[in-house]
Amino acid sequence: MTPAGKPLMPRLPTLEDIRAAAADIAGxxxxxxxxxxxxxxxxxxxxxxVKYENMQVTNAFxxxxxxxxLLALPEADRRRGVIAMSAGNHAQAVAYHAAGLGISAKIVMPVTTPHVKVQATEAFGAEVVLEGELVSDAQVAAARIAVEEDRVWVHPYDDVDVIRGQxxxxxxxxEDRPDLDAMVVPVGGGGMIAGMGIAAKALRPDIAVIGAExxxxxxxxxxxxxxxxxxxxxxxxxxxxxxxxxxxxxxAARQVVDDIILVDEPAIERAVSLYLTAxxxxxxxxxAAGLAAVLTEPERFAGRKVGLVLCGGNIDPRLLASVLMRELAREERIVAIRMNLPDRPGVLGDLSTLIGGRGGNILEVSHRRTVLDIPAxxxxxxxxxxARNGQHAEEVCEALRARGYEVTRL
Structure with a gap:
């Protein structure tokens, strides 16, 4: 205890602690x-x-x-069962390995958690409780349930054993690339960058440990x-x-993290798209946050050897499809236009011929006659x-304008 009567903060793990964790989970x-x-x-x-942590059984680090x-829990604690809160990946990890060790697991997840993560957690054998909008809300609920049911708390990041595992x-x-100049690590609660930073700086004090939030x-x-x-x-x-x-x-971050880069949503979307397409x-x-950070500040990493942690691949398929379509629109490979036309036979055919003749591929057509802002x-x-790119899209639009059609890009 401290002189003020407060419990001492547990010591941070060392390189040897992390090496011991590696031995524990080997195989x-x-x-x-x-x-x-x-x-x-x-x-x-x-x-x-790229470090492909999306290849784990639960598709995340x-x-x-x-x-x-879980391996560090004494037998008496294993019999009590465990509880965790998570937006999805920690939930699946606890559920999967608790089942393998014969430990009862209950997971509290925010109501906003993608369905794919909820279903996967249940499939691994855990009981799922949906409560709160954010992970912090789920944490409050999980702490309450831990007391009510006398379950052992498995925190997703603020735990010495969790940190040394990450x-x-x-x-x-x-071990694979001892000459890396930098590691770029996604940051939520900080468990991964804390553990990785401790290990990396102990082995290579000169390596840059950069977070991505x-x-x-x-x-x-x-x-x-x-x-x-x-x-x-x-x-x-x-x-x-x-x-x-x-x-x-x-x-840990105060000791071993060199900087954190903040990334905007378009950069994250682009990084998700690049991982899939490239x-x-x-x-x-x-x-994808680590790649988004490099895309955000490329000058910081120019010419350097950079290790990225692709720490999870659990994305809702519908959301992934939306991200890809949005990125195609940003690249002007999918283009939407609006035209007010005379309502006479042959116009649609003419438009199709013009667009197809210039190499454009029509994906969708919406034809409206009853709106009041156009003539009867x-x-x-x-x-x-x-289109192939923005220049090609504009060439198609110019061909339509040259035929006398008024074209507005949407």
Whole structure:
């Protein structure tokens, strides 16, 4: 106890603690590959290496810390059962490994958690309770249930065993690429960057450990600067949408994190799209945050060897499809136009011929005759078409204008 009667904060794990965690989980958690990404390197201007944590059984890195924590529980605590709160990936990890160890698990998740994560958690054998809008709300509920049911608390990030489990990622990355100049790590509550930073700095004091947080939830960024920064809003990276970081993780970050980059939603969307189109792999928003940080500040990483942690791939398929379509629209490979036309035979055929003849591919047509802002003998036509790029899209529009049609880009 401290002189004021407050309990002492547990000590942070050491490199040896993290190595012991690696030995504990060997053969039970996948040693994921760290693979060069030439196409991402070309886009970003640095040499990118991706750590594919989305290849774990639960498709996220959280298995490491969860298993280390569960293995550390004495038999009496295992019999009590465990409880956790999570936006999805920690939930699945605890559920999966608790089932393997014969431990009863109950998980509290925010009501905003994607259905794919809720269903996966239940499929791994845990009981799921949906309560609250955010992880912080779910934490309050989980703390209440832990007392009511005498369950052991398995915190998603502010726990020594969880931190040392997540640190095993850095051990593997530096075993595979000891010459990395930087690691870019997504940050929510801070468990992963705390563990990875401790391991990385112990092995390579000169390596840069950079965090990536969504600008809507800059909790760690603000705490490191002693700022009172508001957190809130709908983010694609719900896995790191955390209002309160851990006290242990904050202490670790103060010691081993060089900086944190805040990323906007368009950068996260672009990173998710690039992982799929360039790397042929799936990243959820939080999993793509590291790449989003490099896209946001490419000058910081120019010419350097950079390790990215693709920490999770649990994204709702419908949301992924929406992200891809939005990115195609940003790249002007999908273009929407509106035209007011004379309502006479042959006009649609002429438009189709013009667009197709210039290499455009019509995806959708909406033909309206009853709106009051066009003449009675006219029609309003919305066309969505596919183009090679922005220049090609404009060439198609100019061909339509040259034929006498009035074209408005939407």
């Amino acid at each position: 039970q958690v996948m040693r994921t590959p760290l693979v060069a990404a030439p196409r991402l390197s070309q886009i970003t201007g640095c040499e990118i290496f 959280k298995e490491r810390g969860a298993l280390v924590k 640190g095993t990622i850095a051990l593997e990355m530096l 969504t600008r809507l939830y800059p909790a760690m960024w603000a705490r490191l600067r002693d700022l009172d920064q508001p957190c809130g809003g709908n983010t694609l990276a719900e896995g790191i949408a955390v209002r309160n970081v851990g006290e242990l993780t904050l202490e 790397q042929k792999t799936i990243a959820e928003g939080a999993g 003998k006219g029609a309003s036509l919305d066309i969505t078409f596919e």
